[in-house]
Amino acid sequence: MFFVAAKLFWLVAAPLNLAVLLGLGAVAGILCRCPRLARRLAAAALAVLLLAAATPLGPYAAAVLERRFVPAPALPAAIAGILVLGGGIDTERSLGWGRPILGAEAERLTALIDLGRRYPEAPVIYAGGFGGLGTVARTEAAFARDFLLAAGFDLTRVAFDGRSRNTRENAVEARMLAGDSAGRPWVLVTGALHMPRAVAVFRHEGWQVIPWPVAPVTPGPDAMPWTPLDTAATLGQSTRALREWIGLAAYRAAGYTATLLPK
Structure with a gap:
């Protein structure tokens, strides 16, 4: 049950998937003549994309995990x-x-x-x-x-x-x-x-x-994790980082680990 639930949740939570679903919701809002709802959903879709592809949040979140056991x-x-x-x-x-x-x-x-x-x-x-x-x-x-x-x-x-x-x-x-x-x-x-x-x-x-x-997935332990304007790379790093942080939290909540972030 945990395995199936995790897979289904990630189908929705992955940033690009979530942005597409919100965008489809905005289109549905327009077709249903709900302009306020459509604007909100479109704004949410744009916010998800910008946050995941155009900000350093994802790359830095990935760097925290990748540098946890560096040097090996x-x-x-x-x-x-x-x-x-x-x-x-x-x-x-x-x-x-x-x-x-x-x-x-x-x-x-x-x-x-x-x-x-x-x-x-x-x-x-x-x-x-x-x-x-x-x-x-x-x-x-x-x-x-x-x-x-x-x-x-x-x-x-x-x-x-x-x-x-x-x-x-x-x-x-x-x-x-x-x-x-x-x-x-x-x-x-x-x-x-x-x-x-x-x-x-x-x-x-x-x-x-x-x-x-x-x-x-990040450039190196001593390098800046984020490359501004490289939106494709940033989106990839953000997606993978989000998946790992969600996985850490879910495994801890399910009792599969004894700590959120091991040393």
Whole structure:
């Protein structure tokens, strides 16, 4: 229920979707001869777009999350394993083309390969089911297997979780694969923006994780997060930042984490 509710809520709450819905409401207001309502809805749609695409609020909100675990901690000499959360592969396009198509956060997979070489004896868990509503013929984990096989990675080291649909399910399903070793240090690989929520969830589920953030959406820890007049980039950063902050609040309210923003 939580998963479905979250997906349906985000369909409306995503800034561009919300602006379009408000704009459609304004058009309906005009057709229904309700000019005052139409003006208010049109103004609200414009305000949402301007706030998300033309102000620094979203980029700075993203920077707060991405800089939470920067610089990344020093890696120890030995670890229990490497845990990579799905998001490196575009599942829908992969299904359409019948082969692995890397997504915006492909660095999750390159980090897996790099860390796998650093720790040649460490087991790997790739947690990547289908994060959309409904079901698919092949999940991201299946395409990740194909990609790693083509890259020459030793698949005998990798356990693939194709069941989990969100971050909490990632932690629960991977815990069943890791067993008691979850209490020892695992390197956790996910997007820099998503890392605070991932760390909070995995710690709450009893994991000992070393955060290894990848694929940041902001320019850098010492750079100004916002590029004025680059409305497309700003809208993208704002959308992703809003989704993560809502996710942090929702997971805390649902009892999936012990803190809103982990250290």
